[in-house]
Amino acid sequence: MDVVLIMAIFVFGYLTITLEHVVKVDKLVPALIMMALLWTVVAVFHVPVFTIIDGLVPSHMDEMLVHHLGKTAEILVFLIGAMTIVEITDHFNGFGAIKQFVRTKDKKVLLWIMGGLAFILSAIIDNLTATIVLITILKKLVPDARSRMWYAGMIIIGANAGGAWSPIGDVTTTMLWIGDKVTAGKLVTNLLLPSFICMALPTFIASLLPAFKGRIEIPETNAEDRKASLSMLIIGLGAIAFVPIFKTLTHLPPYIGMMLSLAIVAIVAEIKSNREFRMSERGEGTAHHSSVHKSLSKIEMPSILFFLGILMAVAALESVGMIFRAGESVRAVIPDEVFVVLLGFGSAIIDNVPLVAASMGMFNLPTDHATWHFIAFSAGTGGSMLIIGSAAGVVAMGMEKISFMWYLKNIAWLAMIGFLSGCGVFLCMVRPEVLGF
Secondary structure, three states, rough: HHHHHHHHHHHHHHHEEEEHHHHHHOOHHHHHHHHHHHHHHHHOOOEEEEOOOOOOEEEEEHHHHHHHHHHHHHHHHHHHHHHHHHHHHHHHHHHHHEEEEEEOOOOOHHHHHHHHHHHHHHHHHHHHHHHHHHHHHHHHHHHHHHHHHHHHHHHHHHHHHHHHOOOOOOOHHHHHHHOOOOOHHHHHHHHHHHHHHHHHHHHHHHHHHHHHHEOOOOOOOOOOOOOOOOHHHHHHHHHHHHHHHHHHHHHHOOOHHHHHHHHHHHHHHHHHOOOOOOOOOOOOOHHOOOHHHHHHHHOHHHHHOOOOOOHHHHHHHHHOOOOHHHHHHHHHHHHHHHHHHHHHHHHHHOOOHHHHHHHHHHHHOOOOOOOHHHHHHHHHHHHHHOOOOOHHHHHHHHHHOOHHHHHHHHHHHHHHHHHHHHHHHHHHHHHHHHHHH
């Protein structure tokens, strides 16, 4: 009875999250309710809980709660630090410096520039933020709304591909990295080329389409635009990129390195603020006008709470052994590689965060096993096949008013080509025996 109730709560909550745009309820609400109800059922019905050590080992609920909350908190604190650095960089219009380097009026050249920037930026500041930054820049470069939809679609593909090969490029990849499933060096080595193919091949095909032929008229720069800060852009991106290096050198959890980077960026921001601004109010401390305080007030707390809810909900299923047993059943029927490819298609429909969280409980594999890298690639890039399949797609959908059907007709097939091509390249590089080589 308790198992049926647990599954019913999870399935209902999961469907509510997936159908967020239909039920008109922010996905953080069902995620938090689902988390609370699942752990309540485990406590009230005294459901046995387990830890995974070469199989299921009996444990205590209090120990499992502290364990999973600690692992979840590592991810959330890491994300809060990264989001704050991005907001501080944006506060000084650091990302505006990128616009100054885009001078072309050729549609095809602009396509490659945007795709390349999405691929590189998403690896540093995550795919969601990279998409927001580039579409904001795109609005100032391409006046025609329909043309921007095509560019936005290709930015989604490039951003998701770029986020897959970096430990800080996508929430799911960060989860695998913080969970010691992958190391930064091996992840980059195994996924950089497949991810690049996933971006470059669709971009090449798109460059042959009529939508990217001809030239565009770039509007003149508005004199009222804020002065771009190239130095803040370099400092912000450099601080985030430093975190994997810090973890490699110290072997400390990534969130500690992120907090160090945030502190350094905050010091620079305070120095710049004191130099560039004068307080008009008297009798108030500068902290109330601090750029750091303003940036902290802008971070996506709904996303943080959603991740808390969904990760702790999946942790409840993992603790009662359901995910591990399901993983054993799946692996007995189909090969791991087929399962991971299907996971990529699934991530186009269902949020990839719980999918990856569940897969982490399914497989008891060593760090840097090829399956972990394949999961990172598949979950990160598979979401591009539908506009609702990734955070980058959802935000682009809102910013450019892209309809589900327009994306399905014009962009989805390009994303699928990129995804399957990337899968093929990965398997050729890492698991050639699967393809019969």
